[in-house]
Amino acid sequence: xxxxxxxxxxxxxxxxxxxxxxxxxxxxxxxxxxxxxxxxxxxxxxxxxxxxxxxxxxxxxxxxxxxxxxxxxxxxxxxxxxxxxxxxxxxxxxxxxxxxxxxxxxxxxxxxxxxxxxxxxxxxxxxxxxxxxxxxxxxxxxxxxxxxxxxxxxxxxxxxxxxxxxxx
Numbered sequence: 001x002x003x004x005x006x007x008x009x010x011x012x013x014x015x016x017x018x019x020x021x022x023x024x025x026x027x028x029x030x031x032x033x034x035x036x037x038x039x040x041x042x043x044x045x046x047x048x049x050x051x052x053x054x055x056x057x058x059x060x061x062x063x064x065x066x067x068x069x070x071x072x073x074x075x076x077x078x079x080x081x082x083x084x085x086x087x088x089x090x091x092x093x094x095x096x097x098x099x100x101x102x103x104x105x106x107x108x109x110x111x112x113x114x115x116x117x118x119x120x121x122x123x124x125x126x127x128x129x130x131x132x133x134x135x136x137x138x139x140x141x142x143x144x145x146x147x148x149x150x151x152x153x154x155x156x157x158x159x160x161x162x163x164x165x166x167x168x
Contacts, residue, residue, distance in 0.1 A: 083139040083147030086116050086131055097139065097151045098129075105130055121154035 006022055013021030053063040080099040088094050102115035114133050119126040139147055149157050 080117060080119075080148060081144045083142055083144050084116060084136045085139055086118070086129070087135040088129075088131075097147055099144070099147070100136065101128065103133075119148065119151045121152060123152070 009025050010016075010019065010021040013024050016024070050063075050067070054060045056063075080101075082100040084098055084100045085095045086098050088096050096118055098116040098118040100114060101117050105111075105113040105115060110130060112132055112134075113130045114136055115128055115130055116136065117126050117128050142150065146157075
């Protein structure tokens, strides 16, 4: 699979020795991304592209959904920044790590409920659950990044490893 991706990207730049096309594409995309986020003209181009995509019938729903999900994980507008433990079962007692996304669901007729994003292990997907606020407690001993790493790794990343990374 990686070989196919490499060959496809490498083939985008014709008449180059093997590997140079891949390198040129990666460097070009990186430079365009950097310039686009640092300078007015680049920002204007990205904003214009976004405007066109959000106003194109059919594409706007897919584009805006992908943009929102990506911006939730990276950039200045990270939304998964409040890690919580959620009791998902009483007997036996089972807790999962998640991220509080809405702390009041009363406007939707669900008084006392909160919305929590529960990431899947080894994926960037997840699901949203609505639970009583009494079943949620704030994660005190991890940052949002450490909590996401813990969740996505399937719990393989331990608190000790996170502490070791903080020190280094």
